Amino acid sequence: MALAASEKKKPRDIAEIIIRRLRDEKGIIDRTDIAGPGFINFFLKDEYYHKLLKQIDKEGKDYGRIDIGKGEKVQVEFVSANPTGPLHVGHGRGAAVGDALSNLLAAVGYDVTREFYINDAGRQVKLLAQSVYSRYINKPIPEDGYQGAYIDEISDSARAVISGIKKGIYSEPIDNEGAATASQVISLNFPNISFEESEPFFAWHSKKRLLEEIRKDLEDFGVRFDNWFSEQSLLDDSSVKKSIEELKKRGFAYEKDDALWLRSTAFGDDKDRVVIKKDGSYTYLATDIAYHRNKLSRGFKKLINIWGADHHGYIPRVQAVIQAFGHPKDTLHILLVQLVAVLRHGKPVPMSKRAGDFVTLREVIQEVGSDAARFFFLMRRSDSHLDFDLELAKKQSSENPVYYVQYAHARLCSVEKQAEERGIKMPVADSVDFGLLKLPEEKNIMKQLALYPITIEGSARALEPHRITFYLQNLAGLLHNYYFHHRIITDDKPLTDARLVLMKGVRQVIKNALGILGVSAPEKM
RNA sequence: GCGCCUGUAGCUCAGUAGGAUAGAGCAACAGCCUUCUAAGCUGUGGGCCGGGGGUUCAAUUCCCUCCAGGCGCACCA
Numbered sequence: 153m154a155l156a157a158s159e160k161k162k163p164r165d166i167a168e169i170i171i172r173r174l175r176d177e178k179g180i181i182d183r184t185d186i187a188g189p190g191f192i193n194f195f196l197k198d199e200y201y202h203k204l205l206k207q208i209d210k211e212g213k214d215y216g217r218i219d220i221g222k223g224e225k226v227q228v229e230f231v232s233a234n235p236t237g238p239l240h241v242g243h244g245r246g247a248a249v250g251d252a253l254s255n256l257l258a259a260v261g262y263d264v265t266r267e268f269y270i271n272d273a274g275r276q277v278k279l280l281a282q283s284v285y286s287r288y289i290n291k292p293i294p295e296d297g298y299q300g301a302y303i304d305e306i307s308d309s310a311r312a313v314i315s316g317i318k319k320g321i322y323s324e325p326i327d328n329e330g331a332a333t334a335s336q337v338i339s340l341n342f343p344n345i346s347f348e349e350s351e352p353f354f355a356w357h358s359k360k361r362l363l364e365e366i367r368k369d370l371e372d373f374g375v376r377f378d379n380w381f382s383e384q385s386l387l388d389d390s391s392v393k394k395s396i397e398e399l400k401k402r403g404f405a406y407e408k409d410d411a412l413w414l415r416s417t418a419f420g421d422d423k424d425r426v427v428i429k430k431d432g433s434y435t436y437l438a439t440d441i442a443y444h445r446n447k448l449s450r451g452f453k454k455l456i457n458i459w460g461a462d463h464h465g466y467i468p469r470v471q472a473v474i475q476a477f478g479h480p481k482d483t484l485h486i487l488l489v490q491l492v493a494v495l496r497h498g499k500p501v502p503m504s505k506r507a508g509d510f511v512t513l514r515e516v517i518q519e520v521g522s523d524a525a526r527f528f529f530l531m532r533r534s535d536s537h538l539d540f541d542l543e544l545a546k547k548q549s550s551e552n553p554v555y556y557v558q559y560a561h562a563r564l565c566s567v568e569k570q571a572e573e574r575g576i577k578m579p580v581a582d583s584v585d586f587g588l589l590k591l592p593e594e595k596n597i598m599k600q601l602a603l604y605p606i607t608i609e610g611s612a613r614a615l616e617p618h619r620i621t622f623y624l625q626n627l628a629g630l631l632h633n634y635y636f637h638h639r640i641i642t643d644d645k646p647l648t649d650a651r652l653v654l655m656k657g658v659r660q661v662i663k664n665a666l667g668i669l670g671v672s673a674p675e676k677m
Numbered sequence: 678g679c680g681c682c683u684g685u686a687g688c689u690c691a692g693u694a695g696g697a698u699a700g701a702g703c704a705a706c707a708g709c710c711u712u713c714u715a716a717g718c719u720g721u722g723g724g725c726c727g728g729g730g731g732u733u734c735a736a737u738u739c740c741c742u743c744c745a746g747g748c749g750c751a752c753c754a
Contacts, residue, residue, distance in 0.1 A: 188697040429752040465749040570713045636718040
């Protein structure tokens, strides 16, 4: 149809020519026909699907793995929360998306590094320290400080650490930075101490506590990072300074009005951006310049940043940074994750970090479980709005799609167990007569299994892991339907064998796909 | 004011390198458990794909415009 205009022929005639010239080298096409305005339908031979079942059986957990990445190094940076409070549901969504995407890219042959950028420099950490300090000396938290029970907890633990250090029984392992802080603590006269004097201690302690908590939350959510990258380290090792020097050399940084600017307009940004302020301090962009330069220097061919959608205005300047360092714009992909609206009993839960009133990732994991939470976060395109109803996600019922899929897997495990108990061994795929699988339902299932690698590939290319949740729901639907209407274990041995291998394939694919999402595939429910 | 995202069934959302009769889940209604797990299955109803224009043989998909919602527009992070 696309050729009709240029070829000046009717679409149906062109279709006929294509079919006539078609060479089926692998001999997998059964027949073709021309439909509607000029579509060509290909019907594949049953043998194609039979081979597929053998392939799935043989490849097992590797079925669906392909190699479009060719071992290329990719970095996925996600969550990257300020260590100024516990992770909330929005971070959870970013974590689920980032982790699933990393799994996905690894499955298609990329060498993936997961990284958490710790925003541990600047004003936010100072505010955190100030908030904890205020609680420590029993004064009200400054208006723009952080509120919430966790501030009290950190303040209490600070108290314990101080007295521990004073008594010389500091039990926690102290890192280099902490050792310095410990000697500082001894020299200070707690609790009658000014914030200025004690800021290094409170900043260190608060940051440490929160990072531990963040790390634990993520681990309980099944997310592990290969690298935790500290923003502060870029200042400490003068990377920021060097990066800015390099930009100057390259002609993309200049001085104006006593400030230093990035010439981001050279790459399509609305205006140039300040890197060093009039007062000599750095903007957030300065560390980001150094950070992205660092990423590039580590040899990543592709960088993926997962950001909250509220940061979208920041995209052009970071893209500009990439280009200013001489790399193509599409080296960096920025995925926006819409913030999550949390509902409880259908009513929105107000979220404000400052007021300390927000639903944490931990609460969500505890309430609905890691599997349900991850699946929910991955059910929609990451840049679409997500309503997360805690009561709904908690329900262990059909309203909860994750159970629908997991149940399909558990059911099949149960069938295999049942077969085993009846003394039927799982047949060898090569010795099975798949020609016995004649039911339309069986054909549909085989087609869906054949679609799995394509789904993975498309999902990876588009950086859209949510497609896998849809695939899974479809496959589980076909399975449940088939299971209800037909028996797998029958008196007919050859048929039973064929069906067992088919079911094993379904189970394998469900397991593989859930694995990419980071959701468990239970054998019993 | 400028920019980005979103608008598809009652609800929550898939579907776009333009293509056949637009899909799923939930909710609603009516049914199905002596049989491998009923966290399941079957059936029914439900849509001017936000409005209007344009390009095209063909538009949910591309362009323009308007409306509605969200988010950005710092020498904050």
